Amino acid sequence: MLHDTAQLDLMFQALADPARRGMVERLSRGPASVSQLAEPLAMSLSAVVQHLNVLEASGLVRTEKVGRVRTCQIEPKALRAAEHWINERRLAWERRLDRLGDFLAETE
Amino acid sequence: MLHDTAQLDLMFQALADPARRGMVERLSRGPASVSQLAEPLAMSLSAVVQHLNVLEASGLVRTEKVGRVRTCQIEPKALRAAEHWINERRLAWERRLDRLGDFLAETE
DNA sequence: GCAATAGTGAAGCAATTACTTCACTATTTT
DNA sequence: AAAATAGTGAAGTAATTGCTTCACTATTGC
Numbered sequence: 001m002l003h004d005t006a007q008l009d010l011m012f013q014a015l016a017d018p019a020r021r022g023m024v025e026r027l028s029r030g031p032a033s034v035s036q037l038a039e040p041l042a043m044s045l046s047a048v049v050q051h052l053n054v055l056e057a058s059g060l061v062r063t064e065k066v067g068r069v070r071t072c073q074i075e076p077k078a079l080r081a082a083e084h085w086i087n088e089r090r091l092a093w094e095r096r097l098d099r100l101g102d103f104l105a106e107t108e
Numbered sequence: 109m110l111h112d113t114a115q116l117d118l119m120f121q122a123l124a125d126p127a128r129r130g131m132v133e134r135l136s137r138g139p140a141s142v143s144q145l146a147e148p149l150a151m152s153l154s155a156v157v158q159h160l161n162v163l164e165a166s167g168l169v170r171t172e173k174v175g176r177v178r179t180c181q182i183e184p185k186a187l188r189a190a191e192h193w194i195n196e197r198r199l200a201w202e203r204r205l206d207r208l209g210d211f212l213a214e215t216e
Numbered sequence: 217g218c219a220a221t222a223g224t225g226a227a228g229c230a231a232t233t234a235c236t237t238c239a240c241t242a243t244t245t246t
Numbered sequence: 247a248a249a250a251t252a253g254t255g256a257a258g259t260a261a262t263t264g265c266t267t268c269a270c271t272a273t274t275g276c
Contacts, residue, residue, distance in 0.1 A: 005126045005129070008123075008126075008129065009124055009125070009126060012120050012121075012123040012124035012129075013120075013121075013124035015116075015120040015194070016117055016120035016121035016124055017117070017263095017264085018113045018116075018117060019264090021113070021116065021120075021193075024197055025197060027201075028196075028197040028198070028200040028201045028204075029200060029204065030204055033222080033223095034222070034223065035221090035222065035223080043264090043265070043266090044265080044266065044267080045222085045223070045224095046223090046224080046225085046265085046266075046267080046268095047264070047265055047266075049223070049224070049225095050263095050264075050265080051264085054263095065223085067222090067272090067273055067274075068221070068222045068223065068271095068272060068273040068274070069221095069222060069223085069273090070222080070223070074197070074198075074201045076198050076201050076202060079194050079197060079198040079201075080198060082194055083191055083194045083195055083198065085123075085129075086123075086187050086190055086191045086194075087191055088136075089132055089133060089136040089182070089187060090136070090182075090184050090187040090188060090191065092136040092137060093135075093136045093182045093184050093187075094184060096136075096137065096138060125233095125234085127234090141252080141253095142252070142253065143251085143252065143253080151234090151235070151236090152235080152236065152237080153252085153253070153254095154235085154236075154237080154238095154253090154254080154255085155234070155235055155236075157253070157254070157255095158233095158234075158235080159234085162233095173253085175242090175243060175244075175252090176241095176242060176243040176244070176251070176252045176253065177243090177251095177252060177253080178252080178253070
């Protein structure tokens with residue numbers, strides 16, 4: 001679970017599309033129905049549903065259907081996982097730079 | 109520059125591939141040549157160069173050729189930009205949940 | 217019960233992606 | 247100078263992506 005590269009594939013892939021990032025952005029301000037997500041987007045409802053399926057498969061969004069309306073929510077745990085992967089790599093790099101700096105300062 | 113969605117597209121797209129994430133992971137431990145990046149990967153050198161071009165176009169990796177060897181480095185600023193986008197959305201969601209919690213506590 | 221609303225599912229299509237191979241060019245090493 | 251090394255570039259290909267349209271099914275409001 002800590003190293004599930006397939007899940008990271010899906011998450012980063014999901015975030016790579018501006019329409020999907022728009023949907024995530026909208027959802028970060030609160031839950032929304034499929035139609036509400038579709039409203040600002042210049043594409044068919046079908047296309048929006050397909051994007052939503054990508055987001056849901058990635059784990060970034062969770063949805064629940066009540067009656068005829070599907071309500072969508074962000075899943076912050078998944079966002080945190082993506083964030084974490086990037087953060088680890090950046091920190092590794094920065095720690096390395098620090099050690100290099102120390103080394104250069106010492107040998108000066 | 110603060111809201112360059114095209115650049116985010118490129119970065120998340122770049123991170124969506126396990127081979128490319130492997131390369132970033134390798135580079136997070138220090139600079140490497142193209143051949144060194146290719147070594148653990150089960151694909152042709154040509155394919156690796158193509159992945160590298162994707163990483164470079166995304167801004168995540170910077171390369172410099174000296175003699176016949178191209179040396180690759182992580183660009184932490186770009187990593188930070190991707191991290192930041194995710195973080196903002198997650199925080200927006202969590203702040204919203206907090207306000208909701210406060211509201212429910214008050215009206216209880 | 218009838219019409220409007222909310223969403224689903226499948227087929228089709230053009231563009232993009234992730235490779236491959238092969239031929240090639242520089243740069244080192246011996 | 248010849249051989250090995252490091253990488254580049256182009257063409258080809260199969261799979262995937264991001265849409266579209268159209269036909270369809272539930273649910274809700276009047």
